[in-house]
Amino acid sequence: MSESVNYKFWTVCLVQNGDYVLLLNRQHDNFKGYIPPGGKVEFPESFTEAAIREVKEETGLEVSDLIYKGLYEYVNPEKNDRYMIFNYITKCFSGTLLEDTHEGKPVWVNKNEIPNLSMQGSIRRRFPLFFEDGTFEIQVEWDNEKNQEGEVTIKKT
Template sequence: MNYKFWTVCMVQDGDFVLLLDRQHDNFKGYIPPGGKVEFPESFVEAAIREVREETGLEVSNLIYKGLYEYINPKKNDRYMIFNYLSKEFKGKLLENSPEGKPVWVNVNEAQYLPMQNSIRRRFPLFFEEGTFEIQVEWDNVKNQEGKVTIKKT
C-alpha cells in the first residue's frame, strides 16, 4: 500500500477566504494553501507551515474540518488530505507565491471562480458545522475520478 499525506488550510477573515490563484501545471484554478506533510511533522504543523510558505501568514487555532482522500485500488494507492480552517492569523501577505497569487475572495463569490472539482466539492463544507469525509475512487480505465462518497458528521 502506498500512502501520501497532504494538508489544506482555509484561512477565513469574516466573509472572505484566502485563496491562491494558481496558474501553473495541471492543477490550475483557485485553491486554498496546502501541500505535502513532511515526515515527521504532524498534520497541523504541516498545515501551518504550508500557509506560511505560500501566503506569508502565521495561522493558529486550526479547526479540523475533514478528510478528503483518493484511493486507487488497482495501484494500491491512498492519498489523504487533512483539511483545516483557521480564523486566526497574523503577518503580512506575500505579493506572490510559488503556488499562485494570494487573494482574498468573498466566500459567496468563490463558487464562480475556476476551481478543480476536488476543491469545489469540499469548499462549502469548510463553513458548515461538523466534519466531512470524502472518498474518491480513481477510475484507471477512464483516467479520471470514479465513485465519490461524501459523509458529514
C-alpha cells in the same frame, strides 16, 4: 498475503476573515484555478504542523487555532495508492501577505464569489463543508482507465 499500500499525506488550510477566504490563484501545471493553501506533510511533522507551515510558505501568514474539518482521500485499488488530504480552517492569522509565490498569487476572495471562480472539482466539492458544523469524510475512487475521478462517497458527522 496482502500487497502494501502507498500512502501519501497532504493538508489544506482555509484562512477566513469575515466573509472572505484566502485562496491562491494558481496558473501552472495540472492544478490551475483557485485553491486553498496546502501541501505535502513532511515526515515526522504532524498534520497540523504541516498545514501551518504550508500556509506560511505559500501566503506569508502565520496561522494558529486550526480547526479540523475533515478528510478528503483518493484511493486507487489498481495501484494500491491512498492519498489523504487533511482539511483545516482558521480565523486566527497574523503577518503580511506575500505578493506572489511558486504556488500562485494569494488573494482574499468573498465567499459569495466562489461559484464564479475557476476551481478544481475536488475543491469545489468540499468548499461549502468548511462552513458547516461537524466534520466530513470524502472518499474518491480513482478510475485508472479514464484517468479521472470515479465513485465519490461523502459522509458528514
